[in-house]
Amino acid sequence: MGVKIVSLFLPRLLWVIPAIALAAGCGKKGPPLAPILRIPAAIDALQAQRSGRDVFVTLTVPAKNIDSSIPVDLGRIEVYGYTGRIPPPRTRWAELGDLVATIPVVSPPPDASAPAAATPEPVDGAPLGALPGAMVTVLDTLTPEGLGQGRVEEALPVRRGRGPLTPVVTAPEPDGLRRFYVAFGFSARGRPGPPGTAAEFPLFELPEPPAFVRTSYTESTVVVEWPPSGGFLGSLFDHPLGPEDVPLDEALEPVVTTPPVAAGASVASSTSTVPPVPSGPVLYNVYREVAPDPLAPPDETRLGPWSAMRPTPINPVPLDVMTFTDPLELDRGRCYVVRALRGTTPNVIEGDASAPACVTPTDIFPPAAPNRLVAVIDEGGISLIWEPNGEPDLDGYLVLRGEATDATLQPLTPAPIAEPRFRDTQVTAGKKYVYAVVAVDAHLPVPNVSAESNRVEETAR
Numbered sequence: 189m190g191v192k193i194v195s196l197f198l199p200r201l202l203w204v205i206p207a208i209a210l211a212a213g214c215g216k217k218g219p220p221l222a223p224i225l226r227i228p229a230a231i232d233a234l235q236a237q238r239s240g241r242d243v244f245v246t247l248t249v250p251a252k253n254i255d256s257s258i259p260v261d262l263g264r265i266e267v268y269g270y271t272g273r274i275p276p277p278r279t280r281w282a283e284l285g286d287l288v289a290t291i292p293v294v295s296p297p298p299d300a301s302a303p304a305a306a307t308p309e310p311v312d313g314a315p316l317g318a319l320p321g322a323m324v325t326v327l328d329t330l331t332p333e334g335l336g337q338g339r340v341e342e343a344l345p346v347r348r349g350r351g352p353l354t355p356v357v358t359a360p361e362p363d364g365l366r367r368f369y370v371a372f373g374f375s376a377r378g379r380p381g382p383p384g385t386a387a388e389f390p391l392f393e394l395p396e397p398p399a400f401v402r403t404s405y406t407e408s409t410v411v412v413e414w415p416p417s418g419g420f421l422g423s424l425f426d427h428p429l430g431p432e433d434v435p436l437d438e439a440l441e442p443v444v445t446t447p448p449v450a451a452g453a454s455v456a457s458s459t460s461t462v463p464p465v466p467s468g469p470v471l472y473n474v475y476r477e478v479a480p481d482p483l484a485p486p487d488e489t490r491l492g493p494w495s496a497m498r499p500t501p502i503n504p505v506p507l508d509v510m511t512f513t514d515p516l517e518l519d520r521g522r523c524y525v526v527r528a529l530r531g532t533t534p535n536v537i538e539g540d541a542s543a544p545a546c547v548t549p550t551d552i553f554p555p556a557a558p559n560r561l562v563a564v565i566d567e568g569g570i571s572l573i574w575e576p577n578g579e580p581d582l583d584g585y586l587v588l589r590g591e592a593t594d595a596t597l598q599p600l601t602p603a604p605i606a607e608p609r610f611r612d613t614q615v616t617a618g619k620k621y622v623y624a625v626v627a628v629d630a631h632l633p634v635p636n637v638s639a640e641s642n643r644v645e646e647t648a649r
Contacts, residue, residue, distance in 0.1 A: 226261040227254045228373030231384035236369045237498060238389055240527065240540035243269075243328040244498040245369050245387070249293060251321040254381060260320050263376040265291040267326055267369065271338045271391070275368040278383045284339045288369070289326035291494040292317030318494055327496035330367075335391060337365060365391045394539040395470055395528035398510075401545035403524060407553045409513040410522070414542065416510060417470045417528035466531025471506035473529060473538065475499050476514065479521040479548075501527075521548040554636035555579045555627035558608070563623055563644040569613040570646050574625055576608040577638075583630040586637070587612075592620045592645065604628045615648035 233248040245267055252258050268285035270276055276284040294317040318324045328334075368388045373381040398414035405411065503512055506529060514524075525541040561574040572587065584604025588597035589612065600612065600623075615621060622645050627638040 226257075226375055227379055228260055228262040228375060228381040229254045229256075230382045231265065231371040231373060234369060234371055234384055234387045236367070236387040236389060238367070239498065239538045240394065241330045243330060243367065243369075244325050244496060245269075245288065245328060245371075246323060246325045247371050249291075249318050249320050249322050249324060250373055250381075259295065261375040262293045262320060262373050263378070264293055264374050265318075265371055266374065267291070267328075267371045269328055269334070270368045271334055271336060271365055272340070272368070273337075273363075273365060275370070275386050275388070276338075277341060280341060281370055281372070281383060284341060285368075285370070286334070286338070288328045289494065291324060291326065293373075294319060324494040325496045325498065326494055328369075334367075335365075367391055390535070392466060392531075392535075392537045394537060395530045397528060397540050397542040398472075398526050399542075401524055401526050401542050403545045403547045405516055405547065405549045408516050410516055410524075410547065410549060412474055412512045412514065412524050412526070412545070414472070414510050414526045417472075417539070466535045466537055468530055468532055469508065470528050470530050471508055472503075472510065473501035473506055473527045474503050474512045474514075475525050475527065475541065476502045477523045477525075477544075478517075481520075516549055518549050518551050521546060523547075551581070551629070551631040551636065555582055555629050555638045557639040558585060558625045558627055558641040561623065561625055561641040561644055563646045565646045565649060567649055568615075569611050570615055570621065570623070570648060571609070571611045572623055572625070572644075573609045574641060577627045579627070579629060581629045581631065583628050583635060585610075586626050586628060588624045588626065588640065590622045592622060594622065597622060597624055597640075597643075617648050620645060620647045 229250045229252050231247050231250060235246045237244050237246075247265070247267070249265065250260055250262060253260055266282075267288045267290075268281045269288045270281070270285040275281075366388050368386045370383050370386040372383055375381070396418045398417060399419060401412060401414045403410060403412055502514060514522075523544040523546040525544050527538050527541050529536055529538040531537050555577050556579070558574045558577060561572060564571045564573070574585075577585075584606050585601075585608065586604055587600040587610045589600040590597040600614075601610065610625075612621070612623075622643055624640040624643045626640055629636045
């Protein structure tokens with residue numbers, strides 16, 4: 189009997205179980221959840237600035253993932269360069285471009301309120317990498333190969349239906365080579381992020397550096413001088429003569445000139461593909477490298493290849509003259525180089541640096557001679573007084589004395605005195621004495637001595 193009851197209810201039970209499961213799954217439906225993408229965002233804040241053969245590529249390390257989530261999953265950044273008329277396709281940079289630098293990236297500090305820095309604390313003097321959100325710069329030195337056309341993507345023919353292969357027709361390329369840079373972020377597991385916006389600049393012909401740089405210095409300044417870029421002929425081309433009057437018989441008939449074309453070449457192929465030199469006069473930038481301060485503590489932190497610093501000229505604006513004065517700092521070596529530049533913003537091209545001119549200024553300048561020396565005679569001595577000197581390195585004064593027939597005076601004070609006055613009590617009554625004063629500075633090991641002051645004569649009482 190029990191078996192019969194179970195057999196009667198079994199079909200209904202099999203029908204009820206799916207219904208209950210279906211009812212349990214028919215709750216309120218929510219919006220679909222977006223997939224979690226741990227891919228670093230594109231690097232769009234990229235700049236490339238050329239200075240001669242050196243290119244400084246500056247970028248900002250992404251701080252978010254491609255879906256704006258944080259913290260960013262970023263293990264490294266790869267920077268690529270390419271020379272051509274057009275950049276490579278976005279998906280073939282790693283194949284056709286050249287790897288310029290690899291920047292390791294470390295996780296941000298756990299304390300969000302901690303200030304961000306370009307690099308975390310180094311371990312054994314070597315930094316671990318750049319922090320998310322930091323601005324970093326890498327240096328790319330252009331070689332002759334880097335200035336030529338890079339590898340080109342081959343345009344494969346396509347087949348339309350069952351017809352013959354049809355070659356791909358591409359848009360005409362711009363004239364002149366350009367240099368392109370792009371950066372890719374990679375997650376900690378090596379998953380690449382999307383390519384960012386490429387930075388680029390035309391490869392103009394560089395102005396020649398000055399043939400030499402000469403330095404000299406005065407008591408307060410270092411004077412830097414150099415010849416024009418390109419020498420004497422370069423200065424003539426930089427300042428062309430005014431237009432001459434056209435003869436009357438030539439002015440009546442216009443002359444049309446056509447550039448020569450090589451045999452077998454088309455007119456289009458004879459067009460130059462080299463970007464023209466930017467217009468405008470040649471200007472100059474002066475750069476200075478100063479020896480480390482011997483009193484400063486040594487910097488033991490070794491920066492990574494992502495910490496390149498573009499040199500900054502010491503002149504606030506480009507110079508249209510070939511001389512520059514720099515404030516003097518004694519006993520500290522310094523080297524100067526000059527770069528020629530041409531063009532106007534944003535198409536300013538700066539050439540290579542000249543050979544350096546190095547100098548270590550030393551104090552070879554004596555103080556001024558004391559002025560207005562006066563002698564006052566009284567019983568038992570002769571008093572001297574003069575106007576004080578104003579040199580900041582003044583160490584004092586030496587009083588000189590001699591007799592009326594002496595051509596050379598001898599020091600009366602064995603060491604410099606600080607005050608601009610002195611009383612000579614080592615005198616003999618009725619004897620005539622001649623006095624003068626010299627100023628002495630604090631230069632070591634041998635101080636600089638000024639010329640003599642005016643001489644005074646008095647007879648002791």
